[in-house]
Amino acid sequence: DIQMTQSPSSVSASVGDRVTITCRASQGISSWLAWYQQKPGKAPKLLIYAASSLQSGVPSRFSGSGSGTDFTLTISSLQPEDFASYYCQQGNSFPLTFGGGTKVEIK
Amino acid sequence: QVQLVQSGAEVQKPGASVKVSCKASGYTFTAYYMHWVRQAPGQGLEWMGRINPNTGGTNYAQKFQGRVTMTRDTSISTAYMELSRLRSDDTAVYYCARDRASGSNWFDPWGQGTLVTVSS
Numbered sequence: 001d002i003q004m005t006q007s008p009s010s011v012s013a014s015v016g017d018r019v020t021i022t023c024r025a026s027q028g029i030s031s032w033l034a035w036y037q038q039k040p041g042k043a044p045k046l047l048i049y050a051a052s053s054l055q056s057g058v059p060s061r062f063s064g065s066g067s068g069t070d071f072t073l074t075i076s077s078l079q080p081e082d083f084a085s086y087y088c089q090q091g092n093s094f095p096l097t098f099g100g101g102t103k104v105e106i107k
Numbered sequence: 108q109v110q111l112v113q114s115g116a117e118v119q120k121p122g123a124s125v126k127v128s129c130k131a132s133g134y135t136f137t138a139y140y141m142h143w144v145r146q147a148p149g150q151g152l153e154w155m156g157r158i159n160p161n162t163g164g165t166n167y168a169q170k171f172q173g174r175v176t177m178t179r180d181t182s183i184s185t186a187y188m189e190l191s192r193l194r195s196d197d198t199a200v201y202y203c204a205r206d207r208a209s210g211s212n213w214f215d216p217w218g219q220g221t222l223v224t225v226s227s
Contacts, residue, residue, distance in 0.1 A: 034213045036152075043202055043217035044152065055207075055215065087152055091212030095168040096142075096154040 002026050002090050006099035012107040019075040021102045023088035028068045032092035035064055035073045038101075039084045047086075048073065078104070109133040111203050111218035118224045124191040127221045129203030136184035137161040140206040142214055143177065143188045145199040153199075157206075158186060193225045 003026035013019050023033065031051040036044035046055045048064035051071060061076040075082055083106055088099040114128040129141065143155040156167035158177040165177050176189045186203055201221045204214035 032212070036214075043204075043220055044214070045217075046207060046213060046215040049207060049211070049213040089152070089154075089214075094166055095170075096212055098152040098154070101151045 001095055002029065002093060002097055004088055004090055004097050004099040006086075006088055006102050008102060009100065010103040010105060012105045013078050014107045015078055015080060017078045017107075019078055019082075019104060021073045021086055021088075021104075023066075023071045023073070023099050025069045025071075025090055025092075029090045029092035031067050032090055033064070033066070033071050034089045034091060035062075036087045036089065037082075037084050038087065044087065049091075075104075109205070109216055111205065111216060113201075113203060113218040113221045116222040116224070118226065119193050120227055121193055121195060121225055123193050123225075124189060125193060125223050126187055126189040127201050127203075127223070129186045129188070129218050131184045131186070131205070134205075136179075137181055139209050141177075141179070141186040142204045142206070143175075144202045144204055144214070144217075146202070146220075147196070147199040150199075155188070155201075160186060190223075193223075195225050197223065198225045199223060 005024045033051045035048040038044040047058050052064045063074050065072050086102045110132050112130045117125050119125050137160045140157045142157040145153050158165050160179045179186045203218040207213040207215040
């Protein structure tokens with residue numbers, strides 16, 4: 001199975017900050033990576049797919065980059081509604097696997 | 108709009124089975140794979156498997172092989188996930204999620220989730 005390792009596990013930030021979350025795959029997955037946002041008590045929401053493609057309706061302050069084994073999700077200017085947990089997910093091979101998550105908290 | 112509506116919360120005893128439904132609307136049900144993902148309390152996301160609603164073909168995570176069965180009823184655009192021989196560590200919110208595009212392995216949209224509690 002492909003292991004997905006996210007860092008950090010949590011980050012404290014202020015509104016307006018630039019936040020970067022990284023995800024590393026245990027083997028190369030080309031661009032088969034997605035990012036999800038999850039708020040408490042809610043289902044996850046797709047933000048980015050194919051490593052860098054922005055899902056329709058997602059604000060442009062979210063961006064994704066990377067290929068192979070190393071990937072990044074960047075929030076360019078953190079907004080109050082962005083405080084949530086974020087998960088990466090590889091879609092390269094079964095079983096599909098997720099990173100352990102990153103909680104973005106208010107500083 | 109595309110929508111997935113899941114069945115309500117369940118409480119089951121250890122050793123029992125649970126069957127969760129996921130009713131789809133707003134698109135052609137047979138055109139997109141349906142996945143099942145679970146999340147234990149305070150934990151991360153875990154993919155369980157997927158079903159091709161057109162053929163009924165399935166792919167299951169090895170961890171759940173022999174305990175999970177995914178089926179569908181195309182006449183009512185509904186997918187089902189049945190988990191047997193329940194244990195306390197199967198307590199989780201179970202989500203259905205559609206492929207973003209056919210065969211993409213990205214999940215969008217998601218159902219609202221179904222809490223399954225396993226307790227004696």
